[in-house]
Amino acid sequence: MSGAALSVKNVGWRPGRGRALLEDVSFDLAPGKVLGIAGANGAGKSTLLRLLYRFHRPVEGTVSLDGRDLWQMSARETARKVAAVLQEQPTDFALSVREIVALGRRPHGSGFAGGGRRDADLVDDALERMGLLDFSGRSFGTLSGGERQRVMVARALAQEPQLLVMDEPTNHLDIRHQLEIVALIGSLDITVVTSLHDLNLAAQLCDQVLLLYRGRQVAHGRPDEVLTPAHIEHAYSVRVSRQDPAPGRAPHFSFHL
Template sequence: MNGVSLSVRKAGWQVRQGETILHPVSFDLEAGKVLGIAGANGAGKSTLLRLLYRFHKPSEGAIFLDGHDIWRMSSREAARKVAAVLQEQPTDFALSVYEIVALGRRPHGSGLARSGKRDAEIVETAIERMGLSPYSHRSFGTLSGGERQRVMVARALAQEPQVLILDEPTNHLDIRHQLEIVSLIGSLNITIVASLHDLNLASEVCDRVLLLHKGHTVGFGTPETVLTPENIAEAYSVQARLVQFAHSERAHLTFHL
């Protein structure tokens, strides 16, 4: 898997009644880089992600992968390039873990009905990578929230995307599996966009951060330049302080009202 560059050009979104949820936002993300999208509830994070994985078409502006407008691609072509893992997962799938992960092969013209040896290898590798081999034949509906989250990440990996969209990827996960997801993000050679509530995690794993407030851009750039006490106060209405610990090269953010 190899990443592609992501360019967002004055992309915004309105509901049908005309209320603007996301004001025009622009940024460029190099291939293979990790972007964290941060902001308080209602900032527009999930709306922007929906534009990036082609669930919503921008009300204005455009989104490009390696210079190609995603809305000029076919649905299958876009699905070959972009995979998404969302916060809330369905619990009523009457499928096994293996069958759900195998669905990630469908944009490539295969899946449950037509799976070849290579497809099976890709699916099994994704399952193993997410530590799900003991659950391979378990029904999805019998799994815990954290286990279901890992299944959906495995399905996205089986899709072999060039851009991976993660909406709160550590949601529902215990500390061990949160660390595994963080390690996974750092190991993938693809372009990653993740919405994150944990600003220290964003600072640790992201090459770039986009900070939003009520649908507006507060800042875009490296974590050091964006996650400043001033920007955090604007975006979250809290006070932030950078604390330098002796054992860490990176300053740690602490918060108070």
């Protein structure tokens, strides 16, 4: 897998004739880099992610991968390039864990019905990376919320995307598996965009951070440029204390009303 260059130019989105949920957001992300999207509830994080995995079409602006507008590609081609791990999970609980993960191969012309040795190896590798080999025969419906989240990450890895979009990927996970997901994201050589509530995690994990407030862009850039007390206080309406770390380590933030 290798990452794609992501370019978002002046995008906006609104439902029908309703008020805009996202306005004039722009950023560029180099291949293989990690972007964290942060902001309070209602800031527009999930709306922006839906534009990136082609669930919503921008009413303004463009989203491009390697210079090509997503909406100039077929849905199948986009599915080969972009994978999403969402907070909403499948409702077809009758499938086994292996069958769910193998669905990641369907954009490439195969799926859980069998697609050759390479597909089987990719599914096995994804299951192993997420610590799920012992669960592979289990029904998806018997798993806990955290286990299901790991299955969805494994399905995305099996898809071999160039862009991985993740909506709060550490939700439902215990501390150990949160750390595993963080380590996984850091180890991937694909382009990753993830929404995060934890600003300390964003400072530690991300190459870039995009901070949103009520659908508008507050700041975008390196974590140390974006995650300043002034920006955070504007976006979250809280007071912020920043503790500067030892050299080479991310700062730590604490919050107060």
